[in-house]
Amino acid sequence: EAAVTQSPRSKxxxxxxxxxxxxxxxxxxxxxxxxxxxxxxxxxxxxxxYVADSTEKGDIPDGYKASRPSQENFSLILExxxxxxxxxYFCASGRLGGRTGQLYFGEGSKLTVL
Amino acid sequence: SQWGEENxxxxxxxxxxxxxxxxxxxxxxxxxxxYRQKSGKGPAQLILIRSNEREKRSGRLRATLDTSSQSSSxxxxxxxxxxxxxYFCATEVNNYAQGLTFGLGTRVSVFP
Numbered sequence: 001e002a003a004v005t006q007s008p009r010s011k012x013x014x015x016x017x018x019x020x021x022x023x024x025x026x027x028x029x030x031x032x033x034x035x036x037x038x039x040x041x042x043x044x045x046x047x048x049x050y051v052a053d054s055t056e057k058g059d060i061p062d063g064y065k066a067s068r069p070s071q072e073n074f075s076l077i078l079e080x081x082x083x084x085x086x087x088x089y090f091c092a093s094g095r096l097g098g099r100t101g102q103l104y105f106g107e108g109s110k111l112t113v114l
Numbered sequence: 115s116q117w118g119e120e121n122x123x124x125x126x127x128x129x130x131x132x133x134x135x136x137x138x139x140x141x142x143x144x145x146x147x148x149y150r151q152k153s154g155k156g157p158a159q160l161i162l163i164r165s166n167e168r169e170k171r172s173g174r175l176r177a178t179l180d181t182s183s184q185s186s187s188x189x190x191x192x193x194x195x196x197x198x199x200x201y202f203c204a205t206e207v208n209n210y211a212q213g214l215t216f217g218l219g220t221r222v223s224v225f226p
Contacts (some may be wrong), residue, residue, distance in 0.1 A: 031213065045212060058212060103159070107154070107155055
């Protein structure tokens with residue numbers, strides 16, 4: 001069974017603080033993704049990676065950094081958290097990117113910025 | 115945006131009824147995937163349909179794809195309360211490494 005685990009599952013942060021969301025996959029997949037989910041906006045791609053030590057910008061990268069230190073781990077970093085970054089964040093992994101490939105999602109990290 | 119406005123919907127139905135949700139997209143794709151997201155969980159793939167398939171079935175699920183109108187549908191027959199979820203369609207993007215782009219979703223509530 002494909003497995004993507006995220007931590008923390010829930011976090012409250014203060015405006016201007018640093019937040020790191022972590023993701024670990026045991027699927028041996030090359031591709032990993034961070035999506036943001038907001039009501040009315042569906043899932044939007046923030047950053048993605050197809051190889052360790054390399055990350056790419058997605059559709060809404062502003063205010064976010066990503067880190068892929070190994071094939072299994074992919075982190076999302078908010079250096080200066082803002083109120084507008086309150087959302088649920090999902091990590092996903094996949095074998096062939098989007099082409100015919102299924103994405104496996106974690107259970108999400110709910111971030112509240114106060 | 116890749117998606118038509120009808121992609122954001124909410125449907126309430128009685129258990130046992132059939133339901134169909136639609137998805138229209140603007141950019142050509144060779145694959146449409148449907149995902150289900152239950153409350154508090156991440157999305158999970160239900161079914162994948164390719165451009166050379168007009169219809170695909172999996173258990174109580176039936177997906178269709180019409181590349182000429184750039185639309186897809188997902189039908190669930192004999193719904194159960196456990197089918198309550200948000201259903202997303204998803205297509206590939208031009209840069210396939212970017213994974214999938216997701217529609218806004220259809221919220222389906224099935225009442226006993």
